[in-house]
Amino acid sequence: MKWAAGLLCLAVAVCAGLEGARADSLRVCADPNNLPFSDSQEHGFENKLAQLVARELGKSVSYVWWAQRRGFVRNTLKAGACDVIIGVPAHYDLVETTRPYYRSSYVFVSRADRDISVSSLEDPRLRALKIGVHLIGDDGMNTPPAHALGELGVVENVVGFALYGDYRQDSPPARLIEAVAKGDVDVAAAWGPLAGYAALHSAVPLRVTPITETRRFALLKFSFAIAMGVRKGDEALKRQLDDVLQRKGDEIAALLASFGVPSVREPAD
Structure with missing residues (x-):
C-alpha cells in the first residue's frame, strides 16, 4: 500500500x-x-x-x-x-x-514603379491588368475581393493564390505579394496587415492602397x-x-x- x-x-x-x-x-x-x-x-x-x-x-x-x-x-x-x-x-x-x-481592410498592392493608382474594384483599368487574389478553397469560401471581381465579371485576368499554400514554405500567404514584386501579376488584392508588412520588407518598393467604394457589394465586408x-x-x-x-x-x-x-x-x- x-x-x-x-x-x-x-x-x-x-x-x-x-x-x-x-x-x-x-x-x-x-x-x-x-x-x-x-x-x-x-x-x-x-x-x-x-x-x-x-x-x-x-x-x-x-x-x-x-x-x-x-x-x-x-x-x-x-x-x-x-x-x-x-x-x-x-x-x-x-x-x-x-x-x-x-481595424484593417483589404488593399490593393502594386509595384511603386508601375504607378498603378487603383483603389476601386470598379476601376475599368482592372480589366486590363493581371490581378492576384487569395483563394481559400473550392467550396465558394473565397476572399471578398475574389467574390467581388467575380460579380463584376472580371475573371479571365484573375490569378488565384492558395491562402493556405504550401506549408513547407515560410508564411505561405506571402506568395501573393511576392508575385507583385516579381512582376508575375500587376496588382494584388490582399488583407491589409499581410500587404503592409510585405511592403515594409520588400526589396522592390510597393504601393499599398485600401480598397474603397465597396457599397455595391453590400453582402461582402472589406x-x-x-x-x-x-x-x-x-x-x-x-x-x-x-x-x-x-x-x-x-x-x-x-x-x-x-x-x-x-x-x-x-x-x-
Missing part, C-alpha cells in the same frame, strides 16, 4: 505543478508559420502583443502551435490546450471575443475589427484582456504601425 500512497502523492504533486504552471502562464494558441501575425521564433506582431499582455498580467507566455486552418479553434482553444487566440474577427461566433484592438478570442464563458480572462487592451491602446497602435498594419476607421452606418 505504501507504493500506492507514494504514487498518489506524486500524481497530486505533478497536477499541482501543472496547475501552477498554467496559472503563471498565458497559454496562447498560434500558428508557427504565419508572419506577420505569428511564427515559432515569436517574430510576429501577435507574438509581441502576447508578450505585452502577459507582462501586464504578471505572467509568462507559452504556446500551443497549430496551423491556422480549418479546425484551428477546435484543436486548440476548444480542446483546452490553450486559453487565448491573439487575433480573431470581433464577434467571431466560435469564441468569446474581447474589445477590438485594431474591413474587419480584430479582437482576441477566449473560450466561451471565460469571462474572467476576457475582462483581464479587455483591461490591458484599453490601458495599452497607444502602445498597441504603435506596435501595429511598426509592422506596417494599415488602420482604417469603423465605417459609418
Whole structure:
C-alpha cells in the first residue's frame, strides 16, 4: 500500500505543478508559420502583443502551435490546450471575443514603379491588368475581393493564390505579394496587415492602397475589427484582456504601425 500512497502523492504533486504552471502562464494558441501575425521564433506582431499582455498580467507566455486552418479553434482553444487566440474577427461566433484592438481592410498592392493608382474594384483599368487574389478553397469560401471581381465579371485576368499554400514554405500567404514584386501579376488584392508588412520588407518598393467604394457589394465586408478570442464563458480572462487592451491602446497602435498594419476607421452606418 505504501507504493500506492507514494504514487498518489506524486500524481497530486505533478497536477499541482501543472496547475501552477498554467496559472503563471498565458497559454496562447498560434500558428508557427504565419508572419506577420505569428511564427515559432515569436517574430510576429501577435507574438509581441502576447508578450505585452502577459507582462501586464504578471505572467509568462507559452504556446500551443497549430496551423491556422480549418479546425484551428477546435484543436486548440476548444480542446483546452490553450486559453487565448491573439487575433480573431470581433464577434467571431466560435469564441468569446474581447474589445477590438485594431481595424484593417483589404488593399490593393502594386509595384511603386508601375504607378498603378487603383483603389476601386470598379476601376475599368482592372480589366486590363493581371490581378492576384487569395483563394481559400473550392467550396465558394473565397476572399471578398475574389467574390467581388467575380460579380463584376472580371475573371479571365484573375490569378488565384492558395491562402493556405504550401506549408513547407515560410508564411505561405506571402506568395501573393511576392508575385507583385516579381512582376508575375500587376496588382494584388490582399488583407491589409499581410500587404503592409510585405511592403515594409520588400526589396522592390510597393504601393499599398485600401480598397474603397465597396457599397455595391453590400453582402461582402472589406474591413474587419480584430479582437482576441477566449473560450466561451471565460469571462474572467476576457475582462483581464479587455483591461490591458484599453490601458495599452497607444502602445498597441504603435506596435501595429511598426509592422506596417494599415488602420482604417469603423465605417459609418
